[in-house]
Every structure is written in structure tokens, then in C-alpha cells.
Ligand code: SF4
Ligand code: SF4
Ligand code: SF4
């Protein structure tokens with residue numbers, strides 16, 4: 001294991017050097033909240049950000065992404081032929097991303113990069129990216145990462161893990177990609193590994209001890225799908241939901257999209273846009289039939305997908321990293337922790353939730 | 356308002372026990388500070404979960420649309436006006452409802468309170484006039500009047516306009532409120548300034564449609580933005596489509612919007628789309644002397660024609 005120390009005085013200049021070989025992205029505050037943005041020359045990522053309002057998934061998987069262009073002008077030889085659009089897959093680096101949000105890319109990868117299907121856009125963007133994570137020293141009270149397969153110092157999916165240590169950052173080098181970024185930035189002060197490792201372990205434990213919110217998901221996998229699907233609690237869970245889709249749009253692990261052609265004049269483009277299982281249109285068939293045309297069915301789909309179908313299909317834990325965004329932003333306070341509890345304890349005597 | 360809860364539970368339990376209603380729609384305590392969740396009670400025992408405080412800003416009329424059973428519903432001023440609108444628009448029948456009226460002193464603005472404090476809020480406690488906000492290393496007492504939702508601060512119908520039961524004495528209505536200062540300041544802008552103002556206003560919109568879905572007026576079986584045969588509005592983040600959604604939605608609320616604030620409250624990125632509906636509300640008041648949802652016996656100006664209707668705007 002290799003640990004590097006960056007004097008904060010060298011932070012800005014290192015980033016400036018990086019700007020030559022990477023497109024940089026990081027949290028930036030605009031008015032009342034942070035989001036991930038491309039960092040203009042000389043702009044530093046705002047590392048005071050607890051976490052961004054929207055997840056960083058759009059860096060790899062934009063809300064609207066053009067895939068093809070075409071002409072409808074029949075005087076053109078190539079009319080009605082789909083042509084790939086040029087995209088920028090040059091190296092990019094995301095600075096200050098939280099461990100949960102990086103872990104989320106690994107969950108999403110199961111969908112975009114599987115033995116059956118390989119999504120070229122997602123994969124190329126993902127592979128072009130170096131992830132410089134920032135460990136959480138003060139997790140939010142709605143973060144439940146430690147029981148959702150990651151944690152404030154979790155390293156899976158990261159190339160470098162940055163930790164705030166007063167006048168310095170400590171940086172744990174995790175991959176070769178990370179190593180390369182350090183070299184490009186000229187950050188090369190190695191520190192005594194044993195000592196630093198101890199310091200990091202202590203910080204990690206302190207951060208984990210601050211997590212105050214948890215889920216239990218141990219029974220979900222073995223439970224009978226049909227029984228869970230038919231459980232009577234869905235009416236209660238779904239009652240307040242307004243099917244707005246906020247939960248799925250802000251979620252780093254939601255991946256569903258819809259493909260649309262948009263024409264303007266005699267040309268057009270084929271694009272994909274985020275979609276959400278909370279929307280009636282999501283499952284509307286061409287015939288007009290909608291197999292999920294009630295709110296209860298849609299709400300159930302979201303939770304069953306995240307907490308049962310995914311768990312069963314991939315044997316990779318729940319499709320949630322515990323970032324807490326949906327908990328904080330659902331306008332009617334539908335709380336996945338509460339629903340997870342109801343599902344996980346269904347059929348035991350212990351299924352009235354105290355949350 | 357905290358004192359209302361006993362009366363709310365007692366009334367709800369009575370209505371459920373004597374079978375006057377099959378369910379009572381109200382709120383249960385939320386899992387995060389300054390949030391409550393719309394909830395129903397179907398048995399007299401279940402009413403213990405119902406709560407009432409300054410975090411009940413969601414408009415419960417939204418939960419009545421096309422329901423068939425007999426329902427008890429807890430209604431503050433704005434909810435009651437949207438219930439009236441629902442009755443006028445045949446979305447629910449008056450006979451189906453027992454309206455449990457709640458005189459309101461305003462709901463607090465979670466976003467505003469969050470923005471006033473640096474750290475994360477762990478707990479919020481209220482009494483009649485004050486809101487005490489606690490975090491890891493701070494505790495602050497705020498005057499409730501200073502942290503009301505914008506629409507509550509300028510509300511002139513805090514008491515329910517229609518009810519069968521009342522949980523407390525009516526409150527005094529706010530007098531001398533300037534409801535339209537924000538609209539006037541936009542009206543005074545040049546076209547270019549307006550364009551820029553609206554562009555900035557909508558620049559963060561992710562078109563999740565939370566604003567639409569939180570709104571009790573937006574009950575169309577298929578919203579125009581979801582229409583696919585033909586498709587009127589594109590689905591990408593193209594600013595024209597974002598604008599089309601907002602402008603058209605606002606027009607669909609003309610003469611119907613009660614300025615309950617549900618839309619603004621629901622938005623995950625803090626957009627004040629209420630400025631659109633407020634302009635229409637102001638026009639309805641000035642042109643037709645109309646305030647939405649005040650009486651189930653009067654047809655709204657936009658679905659009636661009178662020879663004396665103003666027509667100065669036709670150029
Ligand atoms: S954010 Fe809440 S109300 Fe909106 S769709 Fe998700 S669960 Fe339903
Ligand atoms: S389901 Fe909610 S808590 Fe889990 S990853 Fe998605 S937004 Fe975060
Ligand atoms: S929860 Fe819904 S929107 Fe999210 S990935 Fe699953 S099906 Fe798609």
C-alpha cells in the first residue's frame with residue numbers, strides 16, 4: 001500500500017497541472033446546494049460539500065445523451081441513416097466524489113456492462129474517468145452507507161482516496177490510474193506507510209462511528225418473491241407517493257432510460273433520457289395497455305427492484321448505497337429505510353417499524 | 356397548532372367508529388426533521404399515528420382524486436379551497452367527505468431554515484410561536500413568523516372555507532397583506548429582462564414533474580407532457596421543452612390555483628415556479644374578482660361566459 005501526503009498549499013497548483021491532461025469535475029455550489037460540474041480553469045472543487053443534491057451519475061450517464069444524428073432531407077445521399085455523433089472520451093477526473101457515489105457506479109455497471117449487453121456510451125465514459133474520492137469525516141444523519149455495502153472510507157471503485165488531515169491531505173493510492181494522476185499533478189511526497197495506515201484506520205473508525213442510520217437487508221434474498229410482491233403493506237407504503245420520480249432521478253444507482261427521436265426541421269437526433277419506474281409512461285405499451293397503471297404497482301416496482309429483484313439476480317447486495325438522497329428529497333417523506341425494514345421483516349412478528 | 360392533535364384524533368376515531376367514514380386522511384410523523392408523511396387511518400386504533408404541526412404543508416386534497424369511499428379529511432385553509440375545487444370539477448363528491456377543518460397559522464419552510472444554518476439539522480421542536488432547531492453543535496430559536504413558507508406568509512385564508520368538524524376556534528386572518536409584490540416586480544420588467552428572469556428561474560429544472568404531481572389540480576389521466584400520440588413536448592433537457600412544460604402547466608391552473616405552495620415545496624432543486632401561477636391568480640382577481648375555491652356554488656370564471664367579461668386584453 002502506498003500513501004501520499006499533499007500539502008494543501010500544493011493543491012491548487014497540482015490541479016492546475018492536471019487540467020492539462022484531464023477534464024476536471026468536482027462539487028460546486030450554486031445558490032443553495034452543490035452539484036458536480038466541469039471545473040473551469042482555476043476553479044477548485046468545493047470540498048466543504050457534504051454531498052451533492054443530485055448524484056454524480058450524470059458525469060458518466062447524462063440525463064439527456066445524443067447517440068445518433070440523421071437527416072430527413074431526401075436530396076441528401078445519407079438521408080434516414082443513423083450516424084454516430086462525436087463524443088469526447090478523453091481522460092477526465094472527478095475530484096471529491098464520495099465513496100458511496102463511486103460504489104454506485106459498480107452497482108450500475110452490472111446493468112451497463114454485462115455478459116449479454118455492453119453499453120458503449122456508459123463503458124467508454126466510465127473507463128475514461130479517474131475517481132478521486134473524498135472520505136467523509138462528518139456523514140449526514142440520513143446516510144446509511146455502512147449497512148448498504150459501503151461506508152465513509154470505502155475504497156471499492158476508487159482510484160485514489162483523499163482524506164483531510166489538517167494542513168495536508170492523505171491520499172491512499174488504490175489503482176494504477178490513480179498513480180498516474182498523482183504523477184501528472186506532481187504530488188509525490190510518500191509518507192511512512194505503517195504510521196499513516198494507523199492514522200487512517202483511526203479516522204475511518206471515527207467516521208463510521210458517526211453513522212446514525214441503518215438498514216437490515218439480511219432476509220431479502222431468501223424471501224419468496226411472490227409473497228413479498230403480494231404483501232398487504234404496499235397500499236400503506238404507496239399512499240403518500242405522488243409518483244414524481246425525484247427519488248429515482250437523484251439516485252446514483254437508478255439506471256433506467258428511454259430512447260427518443262427528436263426532429264428539428266429536416267434533421268434529427270436519437271437520444272436517450274433518464275426515465276423512472278415511477279412514471280405511468282414507463283411501461284405504457286404501444287397498444288395502449290399499461291401493465292403498471294396504478295401508483296401502488298409503480299411504488300412496489302421501485303422498492304422490489306432495489307431491494308429484491310436486484311439482490312436475487314446479481315447476488316451483490318441491495319441496489320442502494322445508502323447515500324440518503326431519496327430520503328432527504330422525497331417531497332412526501334417516503335423513506336427507503338422504513339420500506340426496507342417492512343420488507344426485510346415481513347412474515348416475522350417484528351414487522352411494525354419504529355423508524 | 357400542536358394542541359389540535361387530541362381533537363384531531365378524537366374526531367377521527369369517532370368518525371371511524373360510528374362508520375361515518377372508511378378512512379381518515381391526515382399526516383403521520385416524518386422520519387426526517389421538518390417532514391411529515393400523508394397517511395391514512397382506517398381503524399379507530401390507527402388514529403394514534405396522526406399528527407399535526409407546522410410541517411403539514413402538503414396539500415391533502417391531492418389524495419382525494421377519484422376516490423370512491425367515504426373519507427374524513429383533515430383540511431387547513433388551502434386544502435379546503437382545493438377540496439372545493441375538486442368538488443366543482445367532479446373529482447370527489449361532497450357527500451363522500453367529512454371535512455375536519457384545521458385553522459392554520461402557517462407552515463414552515465424547510466429549505467429556508469436549512470439555508471439559515473451552517474450545519475446539518477438533527478431535530479426541530481416547535482411551540483406556538485417559536486421553532487427550536489438543533490444540530491450537532493448548535494441550537495437556535497427562530498420566530499415561526501420569519502420562517503414561514505412564502506405562500507403562508509401572504510395567505511389571507513388560513514381558516515378552512517368549508518368544514519363539517521372544526522378542531523379549534525377559527526384563527527384571525529392576516530390583514531393588509533401585499534400578496535402580489537413579487538408578481539408586480541416581474542410585470543415591471545422589460546421583455547428581455549423577463550426572458551432572462553425565467554431562463555434563470557428554470558435553469559436547474561430536471562423535469563421530474565414533482566411540482567405537477569404535488570398539485571391537486573394536476574389530475575389529468577394523461578398530462579400533455581406525457582402524451583405520446585402525438586407527442587407535444589420533447590423529453591430531453593432542451594430549454595424549449597422545459598419552458599413549454601412550465602408555461603402550459605401554469606395556464607392549466609388559471610382560476611383554479613389556491614397558492615397552497617405544494618408545487619414549490621415539492622421541488623427537489625428549489626425552483627419557485629409559483630411566480631407563474633401567482634400572476635394568473637392576480638389576473639383572475641383583477642379581471643373577474645375571483646379567488647379560487649371559496650364556494651362550491653359559483654362556477655369559475657374560466658368555465659362560464661358573461662357578456663360583461665373584460666376583454667381589454669384582446670388586441
Ligand atoms: S420522491 Fe417520493 S413521492 Fe416522488 S416518486 Fe419517489 S417516493 Fe414517490
Ligand atoms: S435508493 Fe436512495 S439512499 Fe439508496 S442509493 Fe438511491 S438515492 Fe441513495
Ligand atoms: S428503481 Fe426504477 S428507475 Fe430505478 S433502476 Fe429500478 S426500475 Fe429503474
Ligand code: SF4
Pocket residue numbers: 559560561562563564565566567621622623624625626628
Ligand atoms: S419539481 Fe422542480 S425540478 Fe421537478 S419539474 Fe418541477 S420545477 Fe422542475
